Structure formats: C-alpha cells, structure tokens
Amino acid sequence: MINVLLSGCNGGMGRVLQELISNEKNMQVIAGYDSTENNNNSYKVYTDIDKCNEKIDVIIDFSHYTAFNSVLKYSLDKQVALVMATTGLTAENEQSLLKASKIIPIFRTANMSIGINVLLGLVAEAAKQLEEFDIELIEKHHNKKVDSPSGTALMLANEINDALNNSLEYTYGREGKSTRRNSKELGIHAVRGGTISGEHTVIYAGEDEIIEIKHTATSKKVFAKGAIKAAKFITNKENGFFDMRKVLKS
Structure with missing residues (x-):
C-alpha cells in the first residue's frame, strides 16, 4: 500500500485527488497538509507539516507556492518521494528541486496531464x-x-x-x-x-x-490521474529527477 501525504488537500485539486485515490486498490491518503483544518476529511490534516508523523511513502503537492520550502524540507527530512505539481515556482525553487533530487526521488512538471x-x-x-x-x-x-x-x-x-x-x-x-x-x-x-x-x-x-x-x-481529473501515475512511478526510486515523459516511456 502506498501511503500518500496530500499537500493542499482542501483545495480543488486536493478534493479531486482524494476521490480518485479512494478508488485505488494499492494507494491511500493517510494524512493531509493545508493552511486550514477541515473536519470533513477522513484523515488527519496538519497545518504544520512538521507535526505529521504518519508513515509516508510519497507526497503529492498541489498547494500554494508559498508552501514550497516547508514541503521540500519535510520531504528531505523524512526521505520520502515528492510529486511537485504546484505552479508559480521561482527559478531558485526549481534549482532546489534539482539539488534535492540527488537525495530523494522528485517528480516535477508544470502540468500533470x-x-x-x-x-x-x-x-x-x-x-x-x-x-x-x-x-x-x-x-x-x-x-x-x-x-x-x-x-x-x-x-x-x-x-x-x-x-x-x-x-x-x-x-x-x-x-x-x-x-x-x-x-x-x-x-x-x-x-x-x-x-x-x-x-x-x-x-x-x-x-x-x-x-x-x-x-x-474538461475537468481537473486529468491532472489528478497524472499525479497518481507519477506517484506510483517514483515511490520505489532511491533518488532522481523525473518528469511525465520519463513516466510515459516506462
């Protein structure tokens, strides 16, 4: 079972991802990270990602770019794979992802479709x-x-x-x-x-x-499907920098 920490879980994309992941046999959202808690979630939602102590296999991030540093630091500290789907990142952010990919597996694309x-x-x-x-x-x-x-x-x-x-x-x-x-x-x-x-x-x-x-x-599901595919692809990788074209060639 792949345990997912869903960053931006209470946003529009987060809701779509929850729905699709719930239909996956070998994947589950075990925790969420967002700027606000929501009692309607079936899992614990953290407003401080560092307080998340669940066993995480991969983070799927569809949050706001201002959360970038917190999400990347947590990924490195916990040594977990990261699917970074957030837009609006700076050139410095992109370089940070490349550097981190030497330690953990990172999937990065501006569009998950x-x-x-x-x-x-x-x-x-x-x-x-x-x-x-x-x-x-x-x-x-x-x-x-x-x-x-x-x-x-x-x-x-x-x-x-x-x-x-x-x-x-x-x-x-x-x-x-x-x-x-x-x-x-x-x-x-x-x-x-x-x-x-x-x-x-x-x-x-x-x-x-x-x-x-x-x-x-025609809907946000195309992006969620791509993110799920990416998460499955990188979960068992030791490290490296991946994009959708590498996934499609696999």
Whole structure:
C-alpha cells in the first residue's frame, strides 16, 4: 500500500485527488497538509507539516507556492518521494528541486496531464518544420487562478524555443500603438474566466495558412490521474529527477 501525504488537500485539486485515490486498490491518503483544518476529511490534516508523523511513502503537492520550502524540507527530512505539481515556482525553487533530487526521488512538471506532455513533442516538431511562421500561444483558465501566464504555457513556450535554439523573445500580451510584431517574438496571452479547467492553443501563422495545436482539459481529473501515475512511478526510486515523459516511456 502506498501511503500518500496530500499537500493542499482542501483545495480543488486536493478534493479531486482524494476521490480518485479512494478508488485505488494499492494507494491511500493517510494524512493531509493545508493552511486550514477541515473536519470533513477522513484523515488527519496538519497545518504544520512538521507535526505529521504518519508513515509516508510519497507526497503529492498541489498547494500554494508559498508552501514550497516547508514541503521540500519535510520531504528531505523524512526521505520520502515528492510529486511537485504546484505552479508559480521561482527559478531558485526549481534549482532546489534539482539539488534535492540527488537525495530523494522528485517528480516535477508544470502540468500533470498526459495529453499536455505528449503535446510538448508535437509543438517542438511543428516549430522546427514551420520556422518561418509566427508563433503565438493562448492559455485559458478559471477565474481563481493566481499566476499568469500558466506554468503550462511557459513549459510549451520553452519547448518551442529550445527547438529553435532559443532564438525567440517572449511577449506577454500587447497594448499600445507601437506593437507591430517582429519575426523573433513568441506571443503569450492569458485568459481568465468562469470555471475553465485549462485550455492551451499554439498558433503557427504563416502566409495564407494557419495551423493550431490545441489541448483542452474538461475537468481537473486529468491532472489528478497524472499525479497518481507519477506517484506510483517514483515511490520505489532511491533518488532522481523525473518528469511525465520519463513516466510515459516506462
């Protein structure tokens, strides 16, 4: 049985994960970590992660980025695997994960959707084949999302830019009378509204033709399913840094 400490357990993603994990035969949420306690949980919820003394095999983190240091420190102190799914992390945070992966197994991606991680290869290959095309990226999310552009949008943009030898400069939205596009731009635009789970569209605009590659998440379950898959994958690893592409190749 894989014992999970669910960080951000009382949030939207935490609730979805609880539901899906409850249907797993060999996995259970044994404890939770959140900024507030909730008596409706079937397990103990801690507002101070250091007080959690249950036997934990893996942490799945879908919390706020401000909890990053506490979650990573606990993972290292307890020597448990960490699935880090929180967005809004800094470059310093990312480096801390890489350093910690030499000691414990860490899974890191900005998007847990299996479809998005397949999309990464598609957008990179399209960028190489359509080098003369203008590339724009539009991401849409619900009105409660706090960071923009989304981590997924940046992940897609970076994949495209890497494929083009990092020759593009990112433009975040446009406003004004002197915003004519140059050939080395990659436009990134954020939309927020309603309950949109997540939609990412990469547009390749050439002369007289347009290609769009799009991914739409119709519910948060796609992210939860990916996180569960990742947790199963890294639980028995000694250490290392893993992403969804490594999981899909296994």
